[in-house]
Amino acid sequence: MVMTIKARPSLLLLILAAVFLAAPSYAKPKLGNIQFERKSTSRERAGIGPATFPHDSHEATLECKECHPKIFKAKRGANDITMKKNMEGKYCGSPGCHNTNAFPLYECAKCHTKVRGIK
């Protein structure tokens, strides 16, 4: 009994600290759709338009820390993404993401607009 009473104040402090530390990740930013319009020469060769990343729908089902900073730097344009890296299991193709749990990477038109030959 004595033990638990002694432990209480420190426990409270711990909880408070945890809340403060976790606070920033609770402020959910609704970032909407993020456009990936780089790598245009490579995309033109392939006849593929820009890719769109719906940040909102990913926020809804995943924790921020599942992507930031492990997979993506949380800054627009700070990630050098190519299809080669996606196929090798990085970025969009990370384990448990596209090509494994989420829709496969061969569904080009789900991420890219203006895919030549696909409406």
Next chain:
Amino acid sequence: MKRLSRYSLLFVLALCIGLGTSYIIETKADAKQKKSKSSKTALPILDPNDPNSIIYGGTDGQIKGKGDPDKPASESVRIGMGWHPQALSDQRLPKDRYGLIDWAELVRKKMILPKHSLDPNEEEMPPLDMNVVIEAKSDFVNDVVYPHWIHTYWLKCEVCHPKIFVPQKGGNPKMSMAGITQGEWCGRCHGKVAFPLTDCMRCHVKPKSAKK
């Protein structure tokens, strides 16, 4: 206080006994499993040259007999002399990273010996050992190495030439990954009867030379 410690002592004792027995049971089960595994490997049922490895299926899909080539269940299964699904689910067949049977590896390991034709008078044509590099239209994505060997092991030239592919390196300028995902070109078979398109790196094997 004294009573509490006594109870906790009892609890710890009970825990020890519980863990101990479960450990013994586990190791016993392990030993059993090892035994049955070793006796299984001593009986290779997947040797295509061994008549004992053939399982005959009846027209209803059930097993009708096993091992006696003189008593097949029906004419059609004798011609097919195929491997029953039961044999295919055998653990020792090589699998790809999706758990699907890796038919290319099966051929390389010479685990199967299919007849080249149902017509005994037809001459066998050996597979064509020729790789063709197909450039991926991207600055980064690995180029594709198309292996004739595994394809001509199974298929005649006429399956692909000239209807699907013009037989010339770079002779199919309209080919594209988008088209492949729509069931054209390689996608006529891959993702249907051959390994799936999700296995990108099985086709995209040749890295682009250091240019950026």
